[in-house]
Amino acid sequence: MLKRIIHFSTLKISKTLCTSSQLSNSLENRTNDLTPSTLEPTEPESKSVLEPLNEDISHVTTYLKPTYNIAAYANRSETIQEFIKLGVDLNHIERKVSNAVPFILRLHFEEVKKHLLFFTNVGINIDDVAHLITKNPFILKESLEDLDVRINYLKFKRFTDESIARIITKNPFWLSYSTQDIDTKLGFFQATFELSGPQVRQIADQAPRLITHNQEKVKLNVFVLKEEMGFSKYDIQNIILKKPKILMSEQKKLLKTFEYLHKVIGLSHQQILECPQILTCRENRLKERHQFLVKMKRDQFNPKEPNFVNVITMVSGTDSEFSTEVAKSSVEEYNLFLKTL
Amino acid sequence: MLVQEAPIVWNSLKGLICVYKPAEVSVHKMRKILISKICQEMNSLEGRPPSDYVAIEGDPSQKLTVSVRPNFADHPLVVGPRYQNQDLHVSWSNFLGFYTNGVLLFGIRDGTRQAKFIRENRPTRAYRIKGKLGEVTDNCFKTGKVVMKSTWRHVKQEHMDRFLSAMQASHQKKMFEMCGVDIQSQTAYELAIQGPIRPANSKIPIIYGIKCIEFQPPEFTVEIQCINEYEDYLTHIIHEIGQKLHSTAHCTGIQCIRHSRFTLEHALLMKHWTLTNLLKNMDVCSKILVESGENLPRKSSRLV
Numbered sequence: 001m002l003k004r005i006i007h008f009s010t011l012k013i014s015k016t017l018c019t020s021s022q023l024s025n026s027l028e029n030r031t032n033d034l035t036p037s038t039l040e041p042t043e044p045e046s047k048s049v050l051e052p053l054n055e056d057i058s059h060v061t062t063y064l065k066p067t068y069n070i071a072a073y074a075n076r077s078e079t080i081q082e083f084i085k086l087g088v089d090l091n092h093i094e095r096k097v098s099n100a101v102p103f104i105l106r107l108h109f110e111e112v113k114k115h116l117l118f119f120t121n122v123g124i125n126i127d128d129v130a131h132l133i134t135k136n137p138f139i140l141k142e143s144l145e146d147l148d149v150r151i152n153y154l155k156f157k158r159f160t161d162e163s164i165a166r167i168i169t170k171n172p173f174w175l176s177y178s179t180q181d182i183d184t185k186l187g188f189f190q191a192t193f194e195l196s197g198p199q200v201r202q203i204a205d206q207a208p209r210l211i212t213h214n215q216e217k218v219k220l221n222v223f224v225l226k227e228e229m230g231f232s233k234y235d236i237q238n239i240i241l242k243k244p245k246i247l248m249s250e251q252k253k254l255l256k257t258f259e260y261l262h263k264v265i266g267l268s269h270q271q272i273l274e275c276p277q278i279l280t281c282r283e284n285r286l287k288e289r290h291q292f293l294v295k296m297k298r299d300q301f302n303p304k305e306p307n308f309v310n311v312i313t314m315v316s317g318t319d320s321e322f323s324t325e326v327a328k329s330s331v332e333e334y335n336l337f338l339k340t341l
Numbered sequence: 342m343l344v345q346e347a348p349i350v351w352n353s354l355k356g357l358i359c360v361y362k363p364a365e366v367s368v369h370k371m372r373k374i375l376i377s378k379i380c381q382e383m384n385s386l387e388g389r390p391p392s393d394y395v396a397i398e399g400d401p402s403q404k405l406t407v408s409v410r411p412n413f414a415d416h417p418l419v420v421g422p423r424y425q426n427q428d429l430h431v432s433w434s435n436f437l438g439f440y441t442n443g444v445l446l447f448g449i450r451d452g453t454r455q456a457k458f459i460r461e462n463r464p465t466r467a468y469r470i471k472g473k474l475g476e477v478t479d480n481c482f483k484t485g486k487v488v489m490k491s492t493w494r495h496v497k498q499e500h501m502d503r504f505l506s507a508m509q510a511s512h513q514k515k516m517f518e519m520c521g522v523d524i525q526s527q528t529a530y531e532l533a534i535q536g537p538i539r540p541a542n543s544k545i546p547i548i549y550g551i552k553c554i555e556f557q558p559p560e561f562t563v564e565i566q567c568i569n570e571y572e573d574y575l576t577h578i579i580h581e582i583g584q585k586l587h588s589t590a591h592c593t594g595i596q597c598i599r600h601s602r603f604t605l606e607h608a609l610l611m612k613h614w615t616l617t618n619l620l621k622n623m624d625v626c627s628k629i630l631v632e633s634g635e636n637l638p639r640k641s642s643r644l645v
Binding site: 054055056058069070071072074075080081083084087088089090091095284319335338339340341 | 363364417605
């Protein structure tokens with residue numbers, strides 16, 4: 001009977017060894033050190049449970065209990081420690097992509113290393129790699145061959161090496177899309193706005209996030225530009241070549257800014273087309289500065305008359321620059337004015 | 342120049358601040374912006390270093406080694422930034438509506454106590470309300486839909502002044518009446534010398550002073566001293582003024598120019614919200630608080 005009990009308990013130990021080794025990296029290293037013979041129950045007949053134990057069993061530990069925070073694993077997992085040294089914001093991952101945490105815990109750093117090398121070979125800064133993993137940790141799930149194919153696709157489409165690096169750093173999700181997806185997305189922009197090859201490349205380089213942005217929202221913004229604002233097809237093409245980010249802005253805000261520019265300030269469509277970046281300006285900022293100019297009687301937006309004020313110079317620059325150079329007044333006066341709004 | 346150690350700054354960051362609220366930004370939004378701005382700046386300062394991790398390693402049957410190494414579990418990249426938005430307690434002492442602009446008091450951390458005292462002391466507030474004669478909107482504010490139009494050229498400033506002074510007198514008389522004292526009596530005098538008579542319920546708005554400070558028809562501006570008011574009440578006053586003057590009116594802007602002794606000149610614009618400015622503002626506010634005695638709960642004269 002005693003023999004059976006001893007045999008059972010040793011079996012149990014070896015079982016916990018196996019399962020816990022799957023859990024933690026550090027534990028696995030230790031089990032690797034052990035020779036196979038130690039794993040097997042050694043001479044259970046000669047030993048009694050009451051005899052003092054000489055061998056080291058400190059590696060036999062319980063599982064980590066369920067935790068609320070990745071910090072519980074930080075001192076045990078080599079991957080997490082390496083990620084911290086790299087500068088990956090694990091807290092961000094935990095808050096925003098919570099399903100990535102179990103995935104990261106199962107990773108072996110040796111495999112991750114290959115990915116990191118791949119990204120640096122593409123020409124991305126090591127700081128940007130950390131940012132890339134922070135934003136899109138599941139990129140480590142993609143196989144290296146797939147990533148290579150996706151990079152080759154961009155090269156085939158005659159993107160330069162710098163623009164490829166820029167695209168991947170600015171849009172961490174780009175490489176998670178298959179080549180077919182990216183191809184249809186690029187094709188969508190080419191077809192909708194009737195762009196040439198270099199123009200598509202220019203947009204992808206200027207605003208890499210736009211390409212993978214939700215296409216329904218892009219279509220909605222095109223509708224806003226075309227039907228609600230009244231720009232022609234050719235105008236829209238001009239706008240997105242100069243400022244592709246407009247297509248990613250929120251449709252209500254975009255319309256409000258346009259309405260203020262067109263109805264209150266009185267800019268024509270042609271004037272807005274000359275500097276489409278004005279459409280990305282917040283309505284509040286536009287309102288504050290325009291109303292101050294009205295108060296100072298300097299709201300003259302006709303380029304053919306004296307004392308012309310350019311809208312771009314009006315909204316860009318700090319408040320002190322604006323109040324002294326554009327409004328020909330002082331910051332104190334502008335601040336006092338802001339306290340009446 | 343600000344101290345670079347974050348814990349020192351954090352310890353001094355308690356008190357009341359006076360900020361300027363622009364129209365069409367809610368108080369909730371302002372609070373959120375304030376908290377995130379403070380936390381962002383606190384995190385850019387020198388934070389607390391990670392605590393040490395004491396590791397006891399080795400074979401327990403032989404000698405164990407004790408080593409101290411940096412604790413990865415306490416690294417800002419793992420547990421998040423040292424100062425997080427939910428750690429900062431901020432509350433307001435006067436609520437301003439969405440379309441109201443003006444002086445707003447925020448209590449930060451221990452300052453929330455002072456903010457509470459000010460709220461419960463119910464000091465008077467002064468408002469400057471702009472109105473426009475001739476149109477009525479469905480919500481009595483300029484954002485609403487116009488539902489009625491009328492003539493306004495017959496309205497003169499003396500009509501306005503006469504009505505407003507009658508309104509002020511009726512409000513004051515009503516307070517004494519509701520107290521149940523004869524206005525010619527000694528008790529009424531004793532009640533009056535304790536300061537403005539406040540209603541027992543903090544839901545009843547009372548006007549202590551109202552006058553027209555600008556009259557350029559159809560536009561006019563009214564200055565009001567009152568307590569327990571709210572945005573709808575103020576817009577409806579303008580509506581009432583319009584009706585009583587045999588015309589119509591709607592409100593075009595509400596500005597809180599004074600709350601207790603805090604005025605527009607103390608108010609900090611949103612673009613100036615940096616730690617240095619906030620700490621300076623806190624100093625100014627604490628001085629005003631001590632001067633006005635609002636930092637302590639006060640027993641006010643009220644209806645019994």
